[in-house]
Amino acid sequence: xxxxxxxxxxxxxxxxxxxxxxxxxEVLDTYLRSVPGQMALAIYLYAEAExxxxxxxxxxxxxxxxxxxxxxxxxxxxxxxYQERQPLIAQQGDDPFEGLQSLLPxxxxxxxxxxxxxxxxxxxxxxxxxxxxxxxxxxxxALWEESAxxxxxxxxxxxLEAQLALALQNVLLRHELGQERKQLERAREQLFQSDKMASxxxxxxxxxxxxxxxxxxxxxxxxxxxxxxxxxxxxxTKEEEAEEQLKQHMNGQAIExxxxxxxxxxxLTLHDMLTDLQSLVTECQEGTERVNKIVRDLRxxxxxxxxxxxxxxxxxxxxxxxxxxxxxxxxxxxVTKTYSDLPAITCYPNQLGQVFVNLLVNAGQAIxxxxxxxxxxxxxxxxVCVDVRDKGCGIPPENLSRIFEPFFTTKPIGQGTGxxxxxxxxxxxxxxxEIRVESELGVGTTFTxxxxxxxxxx
Numbered sequence: 001x002x003x004x005x006x007x008x009x010x011x012x013x014x015x016x017x018x019x020x021x022x023x024x025x026e027v028l029d030t031y032l033r034s035v036p037g038q039m040a041l042a043i044y045l046y047a048e049a050e051x052x053x054x055x056x057x058x059x060x061x062x063x064x065x066x067x068x069x070x071x072x073x074x075x076x077x078x079x080x081x082y083q084e085r086q087p088l089i090a091q092q093g094d095d096p097f098e099g100l101q102s103l104l105p106x107x108x109x110x111x112x113x114x115x116x117x118x119x120x121x122x123x124x125x126x127x128x129x130x131x132x133x134x135x136x137x138x139x140x141x142a143l144w145e146e147s148a149x150x151x152x153x154x155x156x157x158x159x160l161e162a163q164l165a166l167a168l169q170n171v172l173l174r175h176e177l178g179q180e181r182k183q184l185e186r187a188r189e190q191l192f193q194s195d196k197m198a199s200x201x202x203x204x205x206x207x208x209x210x211x212x213x214x215x216x217x218x219x220x221x222x223x224x225x226x227x228x229x230x231x232x233x234x235x236x237t238k239e240e241e242a243e244e245q246l247k248q249h250m251n252g253q254a255i256e257x258x259x260x261x262x263x264x265x266x267x268l269t270l271h272d273m274l275t276d277l278q279s280l281v282t283e284c285q286e287g288t289e290r291v292n293k294i295v296r297d298l299r300x301x302x303x304x305x306x307x308x309x310x311x312x313x314x315x316x317x318x319x320x321x322x323x324x325x326x327x328x329x330x331x332x333x334x335v336t337k338t339y340s341d342l343p344a345i346t347c348y349p350n351q352l353g354q355v356f357v358n359l360l361v362n363a364g365q366a367i368x369x370x371x372x373x374x375x376x377x378x379x380x381x382x383x384v385c386v387d388v389r390d391k392g393c394g395i396p397p398e399n400l401s402r403i404f405e406p407f408f409t410t411k412p413i414g415q416g417t418g419x420x421x422x423x424x425x426x427x428x429x430x431x432x433x434e435i436r437v438e439s440e441l442g443v444g445t446t447f448t449x450x451x452x453x454x455x456x457x458x
Contacts, residue, residue, distance in 0.1 A: 014175030015045055015056065015129075015136050015168070023174070024057035027167040032060055035156060038144060042066040043129060043164075044078060045137035053082060053137055062142060071138075078138045081126040085135050087161060089125045089153045125153035127161040131168035139164055187407050211295055219288040226281045233274050294323060312349045314384050314451065315339045315377050321356035322375070329364045329373065333390070338376045342384050345453050351427045352451075355435075358420040359388040359447050366392025366445060383433070384453060389446040395439040403437065431455050 018024050028041045040060035044053035051072065058067035071078040081088050122143050129137040141153055141160060243258060265271070322335065329335060363373045367390060376387040395403065402408045404425040428435045432455035439445040 014171045018171045028059035040142040042140045082138045087127040091123045123153045125157035222285050311344045313344050317352050321353050325360045333373045336374045340378045355424040358424045363390035383450045386449045391444040394441040
């Protein structure tokens with residue numbers, strides 16, 4: 001029987017849950033009701049952090065004293081049974097019995113002392129608490145001098161071991177059922193969150209549509225205003241030139257009036273005002289053009305793909321995705337772009353946009369304070385490739401093989417559904433491509449998407 005292994009963590013966790021829910025106490029009570037006479041039973045589970053066997057359940061007369069004991073592997077009766085994984089029975093006068101007595105002071109190596117419950121004991125038995133070739137602890141049976149059932153430990157210990165094995169199977173099943181229930185509940189919450197995000201996406205598309213109309217006429221009016229300002233500046237320039245010529249032929253009163261007008265222009269800084277006005281209009285035009293681009297990209301992203309694939313450029317799709325998520329990245333990351341002259345590919349642009357949005361959002365979330373995200377496009381072996389590299393926290397090695405699994409996430413509820421990378425993986429496979437990941441803790445992560453220029457399956 002093995003002392004540990006891969007299954008130990010599941011067994012240990014199941015037994016700890018069972019102890020917390022008093023299920024192990026119920027198991028011992030059920031056994032005691034089937035036994036004539038009186039005995040005490042206790043279950044000790046191995047605590048790896050403490051390197052000792054500590055009580056998890058105790059029942060019967062004298063069980064309070066048994067619940068106060070701690071044992072170390074290899075010491076005394078209980079420690080030997082845990083280490084050797086074999087049942088052991090001891091009576092007064094046997095060497096193993098003395099080993100048990102030496103552990104009554106709770107710490108191995110301390111001198112054995114008389115007294116305690118060992119003065120009342122007639123016989124003890126220890127059996128491994130094991131299931132599926134894994135041992136998690138020891139069950140201790142104590143028979144008292146005045147009320148021991150006939151047959152002794154030799155009769156009852158095998159029955160206890162067999163009943164515990166069945167109980168442990170039940171404990172494992174209960175634990176697995178509980179874990180599956182938790183996973184289902186988490187999946188339900190994630191699906192709810194995913195549905196909520198889908199609703200938000202539909203609302204965002206509607207908002208984008210509503211924004212598009214006022215932004216459209218604001219942008220148009222600014223263009224007209226820009227033309228008017230340019231014409232006004234031209235007129236003002238011509239007026240000043242004419243004014244200078246008129247001053248040469250005017251009388252003193254007219255010159256005085258024009259002097260007052262020049263002073264007013266200087267006081268109001270008319271020339272600076274006209275220059276600033278042109279600059280302000282230009283900045284407003286640039287701002288509305290940015291809003292227009294965001295609205296176009298958002299509407300494109302939220303629009304369902306047509307049934308037929310389209311010919312599109314990957315760097316345009318990547319830029320559109322970056323524009324959508326830029327508000328999440330600009331305060332925490334510097335984005336560097338190295339784009340090659342790529343051929344257009346046959347694809348579903350909105351689906352690829354969803355992939356790049358997911359990768360960019362993940363890259364941003366991996367950066368805790370301030371970092372860098374590098375985007376690179378290139379051709380390799382006749383395929384178009386995109387690298388999304390972040391200098392973030394990295395992915396633990398044990399999670400790398402699971403990141404494309406549906407619902408797998410290390411993020412809290414509300415921040416991640418565990419579906420983004422799984423959906424992205426499916427989209428890239430649908431396009432006949434592949435998505436790879438390389439990561440190092442504390443250094444960063446690189447996702448590489450490779451797509452064929454033409455995919456026969458589309």
